[in-house]
Amino acid sequence: MRHVLFGLLFFTFLPGFRTADELENSQKCRKAFVYKSEALALNETIELCFDTAGIPSKYKAEVNMPVCDDTLCANVVLVFYWDLAGHYTGFDTIPGKPLTKFDHQEFAKEDYQKMDQILKDRNSMLRILEKGDLIDKTVKMKAKTVDAVTGATPATVKNAVVEGAVYSSFTLWHFVNGTIQNELAAYTMSQYSDTILRVMLESRNYETQLFALRQMNDDDFRQHANLIFSILGHSSPLINAYIIAKLPLPFSNQEINKKFISRFPELDDYSKSIFIDRITGEDSLIPSLLPLMISQIEHLDNRQLALISASWRKYGLPGYSELFD
Amino acid sequence: MMMMKKIFVAAFIMLIGIAEINAQSILIEAESFTDKGGWVVDPQFVEQMGSPYLLAHGMGKPVKDASTAFSVRKPGLYYVWVRTKNWVPGNWDAPGRFKLLVDGQKLERTLGLNPEWNWEFAGEIQLGKGTKQISLQDLTGFEGRCDAIYLTMDESEKIPSEMAGLKKWRSNKLGEPIVPEKNEKYDLVVVGGGIAGCAASIAAAEQGLKVALIHDRPVLGGNASGEIRVHTLGIYGKFERIIKMLDTEHYPNGSPAALKEDQRRMDNVRQYKNISLYLNYRAYDADARHSKINSVDARHTSTGELIRFEAPLFVDCTGDGWIGYWAGAEYSYGREASSKYGEDWDAHGLLWSPETPDKMVMGSSVLWRSENAGKKVGFPEVPWALDVANNYAAKNGEWQWEFTRNDLSQIDDAEHIRDHMFRAIYGSFYNFKNPTAPSSNTDQALTDTPDWQKKQEHADSLQLQWVSYLLGKRESRRLIGDHIYTFNDVRDNTRFEDSVVFENRAVDVHYQINLLDADQPDFLSEAMFYNTRQYIVPYRSLYSKNIDNLFMAGRNFSSSHIGLGGPRVMLTTGQMGAAVGVAASLCIKYNVNPRAIYASHLEEYLGLIESQK
Numbered sequence: 001m002r003h004v005l006f007g008l009l010f011f012t013f014l015p016g017f018r019t020a021d022e023l024e025n026s027q028k029c030r031k032a033f034v035y036k037s038e039a040l041a042l043n044e045t046i047e048l049c050f051d052t053a054g055i056p057s058k059y060k061a062e063v064n065m066p067v068c069d070d071t072l073c074a075n076v077v078l079v080f081y082w083d084l085a086g087h088y089t090g091f092d093t094i095p096g097k098p099l100t101k102f103d104h105q106e107f108a109k110e111d112y113q114k115m116d117q118i119l120k121d122r123n124s125m126l127r128i129l130e131k132g133d134l135i136d137k138t139v140k141m142k143a144k145t146v147d148a149v150t151g152a153t154p155a156t157v158k159n160a161v162v163e164g165a166v167y168s169s170f171t172l173w174h175f176v177n178g179t180i181q182n183e184l185a186a187y188t189m190s191q192y193s194d195t196i197l198r199v200m201l202e203s204r205n206y207e208t209q210l211f212a213l214r215q216m217n218d219d220d221f222r223q224h225a226n227l228i229f230s231i232l233g234h235s236s237p238l239i240n241a242y243i244i245a246k247l248p249l250p251f252s253n254q255e256i257n258k259k260f261i262s263r264f265p266e267l268d269d270y271s272k273s274i275f276i277d278r279i280t281g282e283d284s285l286i287p288s289l290l291p292l293m294i295s296q297i298e299h300l301d302n303r304q305l306a307l308i309s310a311s312w313r314k315y316g317l318p319g320y321s322e323l324f325d
Numbered sequence: 326m327m328m329m330k331k332i333f334v335a336a337f338i339m340l341i342g343i344a345e346i347n348a349q350s351i352l353i354e355a356e357s358f359t360d361k362g363g364w365v366v367d368p369q370f371v372e373q374m375g376s377p378y379l380l381a382h383g384m385g386k387p388v389k390d391a392s393t394a395f396s397v398r399k400p401g402l403y404y405v406w407v408r409t410k411n412w413v414p415g416n417w418d419a420p421g422r423f424k425l426l427v428d429g430q431k432l433e434r435t436l437g438l439n440p441e442w443n444w445e446f447a448g449e450i451q452l453g454k455g456t457k458q459i460s461l462q463d464l465t466g467f468e469g470r471c472d473a474i475y476l477t478m479d480e481s482e483k484i485p486s487e488m489a490g491l492k493k494w495r496s497n498k499l500g501e502p503i504v505p506e507k508n509e510k511y512d513l514v515v516v517g518g519g520i521a522g523c524a525a526s527i528a529a530a531e532q533g534l535k536v537a538l539i540h541d542r543p544v545l546g547g548n549a550s551g552e553i554r555v556h557t558l559g560i561y562g563k564f565e566r567i568i569k570m571l572d573t574e575h576y577p578n579g580s581p582a583a584l585k586e587d588q589r590r591m592d593n594v595r596q597y598k599n600i601s602l603y604l605n606y607r608a609y610d611a612d613a614r615h616s617k618i619n620s621v622d623a624r625h626t627s628t629g630e631l632i633r634f635e636a637p638l639f640v641d642c643t644g645d646g647w648i649g650y651w652a653g654a655e656y657s658y659g660r661e662a663s664s665k666y667g668e669d670w671d672a673h674g675l676l677w678s679p680e681t682p683d684k685m686v687m688g689s690s691v692l693w694r695s696e697n698a699g700k701k702v703g704f705p706e707v708p709w710a711l712d713v714a715n716n717y718a719a720k721n722g723e724w725q726w727e728f729t730r731n732d733l734s735q736i737d738d739a740e741h742i743r744d745h746m747f748r749a750i751y752g753s754f755y756n757f758k759n760p761t762a763p764s765s766n767t768d769q770a771l772t773d774t775p776d777w778q779k780k781q782e783h784a785d786s787l788q789l790q791w792v793s794y795l796l797g798k799r800e801s802r803r804l805i806g807d808h809i810y811t812f813n814d815v816r817d818n819t820r821f822e823d824s825v826v827f828e829n830r831a832v833d834v835h836y837q838i839n840l841l842d843a844d845q846p847d848f849l850s851e852a853m854f855y856n857t858r859q860y861i862v863p864y865r866s867l868y869s870k871n872i873d874n875l876f877m878a879g880r881n882f883s884s885s886h887i888g889l890g891g892p893r894v895m896l897t898t899g900q901m902g903a904a905v906g907v908a909a910s911l912c913i914k915y916n917v918n919p920r921a922i923y924a925s926h927l928e929e930y931l932g933l934i935e936s937q938k
């Protein structure tokens with residue numbers, strides 16, 4: 001993830017410059033669908049791009065959009081990227097079309113960086129703000145180069161926007177995080193395959209992983225058990241826990257159960273807790289899974305040990321006193 | 326009546342028995358010390374560890390000795406035990422160490438070393454007959470704790486350590502009656518003096534009810550009090566006049582501005598002649614039979630005095646739903662599966678609401694701040710805090726300083742949670758005071774030097790000004806009413822025939838930031854906002870489904886985890902309280918239970934609410 005981000009920012013800092021890699025990628029995109037939005041006055045072609053092995057990897061759109069109601073700011077012209085689940089991943093500038101602030105000052109390196117962060121923040125304040133909230137009418141600020149005034153940003157909004165580019169921040173956030181996501185996701189579903197499933201599961205974006213996990217039924221989990229175990233423990237706590245809750249346990253093959261149990265030390269606190277809650281709390285898992293926890297005793301803290309031993313006793317599994325007394 | 330008499334007789338016999346035993350042993354409750362010095366009474370965890378205790382909350386500076394007098398009837402050699410706890414066991418000196426002195430003579434052992442609450446041996450001492458002075462000498466300023474001191478002449482006496490045995494033993498030693506001897510009767514008993522409890526008391530008192538307000542702190546306000554310092558949010562709804570007596574300015578959370586609001590709030594509540602205010606009393610039991618509460622028992626947090634409160638109606642404003650819990654009211658705890666009530670919201674997916682239920686409720690906070698001392702000030706080493714803080718550095722803590730875990734209960738593990746926050750705070754502050762210097766052989770270090778020096782100077786001058794020792798809680802037990810308030814009521818802006826509480830504020834639900842990245846601190850949270858038009862809580866969410874005479878107001882009202890996200894703020898909980906107080910007056914007027922107000926007197930009730938403005 002870090003690397004991708006850096007790659008994208010690299011372009012951003014050097015408008016007009018593109019790496020060979022990106023040029024190659026850009027050649028391997030094809031039109032997916034047209035995204036229309038009346039609210040944003042958009043009618044844009046969305047492309048699906050493929051990696052060198054020909055596997056779908058991301059969406060791309062070159063967009064030219066107005067961001068404010070008046071003529072104070074220039075249109076935004078940018079190339080945006082989303083992953084296969086429809087989550088915004090970054091943008092590139094286009095040679096000769098830098099982003100500008102309200103007084104036509106060009107974006108600095110930090111402004112591009114901040115814009116990227118803002119757009120990636122799915123939990124931004126911008127979600128709940130309306131355009132009218134952006135400007136505190138009572139505070140006026142003179143634009144330096146344009147003979148006009150525009151409102152200053154109220155304190156609450158300030159952190160959620162690039163200073164001097166409030167409308168751009170707002171409009172772009174709602175564009176990249178808005179209804180386009182559903183359309184991108186729907187398009188992915190129309191192309192869905194095991195290959196796409198794998199790409200998404202191995203994503204570093206938890207929402208993308210979740211998208212793929214949510215498409216999986218019990219049989220899919222059984223069939224892809226090894227793939228699932230390979231991400232279990234290397235994903236965010238939220239995803240680890242989700243997998244643990246969703247796995248069709250127990251597997252009929254005890255070797256696979258063992259593999260599952262052996263993931264325990266790799267887990268974070270939250271998913272460990274969900275793990276223990278599940279194998280100590282579900283009657284049907286006790287005979288096959290609980291005894292396997294003996295292999296993990298050295299990895300248990302006191303709280304976890306107490307839960308395991310209580311369940312051991314409750315279900316009358318053999319050897320309680322040797323193990324826990 | 327017959328029953329009562331029997332109990333009294335039994336108690337009487339026991340009292341005689343105790344006098345004998347007590348001749349050779351003396352139990353002193355730390356919270357009853359007459360001079361508490363710099364120690365504070367902490368009654369937050371009574372249900373888990375057995376008693377209020379004294380806490381040496383010095384923020385790293387040893388606090389002044391606490392002391393009290395006691396009398397020795399039988400001279401001789403006494404073995405001295407202290408019930409205490411090492412609150413962070415590990416490969417370091419225990420953070421909360423202290424010594425015990427009797428008549429100025431220091432007992433041999435340093436205390437505060439046991440990993441769990443238990444009796445530690447302090448030493449032995451020869452005592453003559455007469456009045457003696459006993460004192461606690463804090464050695465660290467870092468949260469040492471003392472529950473009780475026991476002096477016995479019997480070297481081999483076994484003092485119980487397990488909770489049930491200890492409880493029995495303790496009341497025997499103290500000669501406590503089985504039931505409180507003092508009995509008070511009211512029209513309405515309100516337990517918990519947060520904004521909800523205060524508003525309930527005022528509304529009921531204004532309608533002529535004789536009200537008891539039982540609150541376990543010296544000041545009213547709960548999370549809004551100067552002891553916790555959260556500002557009130559939300560709207561006043563139909564109860565502007567009442568709630569304005571209780572609310573706060575929009576100061577930053579943790580600000581000392583909260584203190585002057587305490588005074589105003591106390592004065593406002595005290596002006597009601599028919600509110601009897603029982604400050605520093607903590608309720609510890611409710612006696613319910615056939616789905617009806619007859620009485621609530623409370624104990625003074627320092628003197629231990631017991632009072633039984635009888636009333637036809639009770640309001641649970643404890644936040645933790647204690648009264649309901651003791652009475653056998655149905656309640657829920659944890660996060661429901663999103664499918665249970667259909668509460669998913671794809672904007673935040675799993676962070677908002679899980680697909681399978683869990684116990685990851687919103688967490689508790691400890692607010693804190695530092696100040697510029699105007700000179701260089703040190704801060705002790707805190708090796709026991711750094712496992713939690715890691716390299717996180719901070720100089721104050723706002724609402725995001727929040728802790729919850731799936732395997733911790735906000736009630737049963739509350740002390741652990743509070744202590745975890747102490748470690749987060751002291752460790753982060755230590756890190757702030759000791760910023761890592763840029764390594765000297767890089768170009769970066771040269772260019773950064775002036776900045777670096779400034780940063781170090783700023784850090785050098787900082788000292789902790791205030792760290793709360795009370796947990797500010799957000800969510801625990803939610804008592805179940807005839808209506809369970811959920812996200813759907815918010816999303817659909819449902820209007821109810823019994824609409825009594827109104828709110829416009831964006832709903833916010835929190836998640837721990839380490840859910841997305843396990844390397845992030847586990848003591849910080851993030852809020853998710855859901856913006857909407859007005860949403861409404863119905864009266865039916867404010868009384869228990871199965872305990873006939875129990876109301877609830879505050880964060881323990883009847884809601885789902887997500888349903889609590891909007892109305893948990895304190896002007897809204899204040900509205901709940903006021904709505905309940907008004908309803909109680911009609912219950913008394915018609916001699917009926919809360920449910921009947923909805924079923925048979927709704928029009929009159931809503932009219933009465935309208936007239937509150």
Ligand SMILES: Cc1cc2nc3c(=O)[nH]c(=O)nc-3n(C[C@H](O)[C@H](O)[C@H](O)COP(=O)(O)OP(=O)(O)OC[C@H]3O[C@@H](n4cnc5c(N)ncnc54)[C@H](O)[C@@H]3O)c2cc1C
Pocket residue numbers: 516517518519520521522539540541542546547548549555556557558559578606607608609642643644645647689690691692723724797798799878879880881893894895896898
């Ligand atoms: C850090 C933090 C930030 C928050 N931010 C805001 C904010 O900005 N604005 C806002 O309005 N809300 C905020 N909230 C939420 C809000 O403070 C709580 O939801 C609110 O306090 C609920 O009010 P209450 O009256 O139900 O409970 P409380 O305020 O907790 O009051 C209950 C009182 O009952 C007492 N009590 C408990 N048990 C007993 C007993 N057995 N006997 C006697 N007394 C007892 C307790 O000591 C407590 O004081 C925040 C919460 C936290 C923790």
